[in-house]
Amino acid sequence: MSDQEIVYPAEAIQTRVRELGARLTRDYHGRPLVVIGVLNGAFIFMADLVRAITLDLEIDFVRAASYGAATVSCGTVALTKQVELSLVGKEVLLVEDIVDTGRTLAALLEVIKGRQPNSLKVCALIDKTERREVPLTVDYACFTEAHGFLVGYGLDCAEQFRNLPAIRRIPQPDAPPCP
Numbered sequence: 001m002s003d004q005e006i007v008y009p010a011e012a013i014q015t016r017v018r019e020l021g022a023r024l025t026r027d028y029h030g031r032p033l034v035v036i037g038v039l040n041g042a043f044i045f046m047a048d049l050v051r052a053i054t055l056d057l058e059i060d061f062v063r064a065a066s067y068g069a070a071t072v073s074c075g076t077v078a079l080t081k082q083v084e085l086s087l088v089g090k091e092v093l094l095v096e097d098i099v100d101t102g103r104t105l106a107a108l109l110e111v112i113k114g115r116q117p118n119s120l121k122v123c124a125l126i127d128k129t130e131r132r133e134v135p136l137t138v139d140y141a142c143f144t145e146a147h148g149f150l151v152g153y154g155l156d157c158a159e160q161f162r163n164l165p166a167i168r169r170i171p172q173p174d175a176p177p178c179p
């Protein structure tokens with residue numbers, strides 16, 4: 001892995017996460033915030049982000065199984081872990097690793113809207129804006145200039161490389177056909 005191109009060094013990620021945390025601290029001041037991470041990809045970003053938000057907040061996770069070990073969205077999303085906190089009347093921030101076609105996120109937003117939050121916004125580590133197939137708004141993003149297939153800082157290729165501190169680009173993996 002050491003010969004793969006670093007797209008975002010660990011220090012640059014930490015700087016952006018701290019900036020975003022400060023912005024979220026201002027935006028959600030005095031409001032009952034629930035931060036919901038999308039497993040598995042968002043776990044490292046989420047851990048750093050919530051420590052950069054200096055507010056009282058609640059944390060939960062959802063898990064969407066849309067891909068298996070594949071790398072291209074098949075357009076269907078099943079939740080294998082549901083939100084467990086009550087979201088009624090609360091300000092909800094959904095934290096994703098990468099928004100690519102937007103299909104995963106669009107399906108998750110529908111599920112969470114059904115839990116009657118007062119507001120629902122999206123925060124992504126990486127917003128691949130030019131690949132969007134479903135119209136949706138990513139309210140907060142660390143990085144929007146992203147091309148190719150990225151791994152590290154929680155992002156995987158077939159469950160490998162999540163633990164790398166920097167984000168690297170690897171050759172586009174072959175995707176098995178959608179079921």
Ligand code: IMP
Pocket residue numbers: 041071072073096097098099100101102103104105148149150151155156157
């Ligand atoms: P979407 O439904 O196409 O937006 O898929 C988004 C999901 O695909 C993300 O949550 C990631 O798990 C995965 N994904 C998309 N692009 C990449 C990438 O470059 N590296 C790793 N995972 C990716």
Ligand code: MG
Pocket residue numbers: 039040041097
């Ligand atoms: Mg993912």
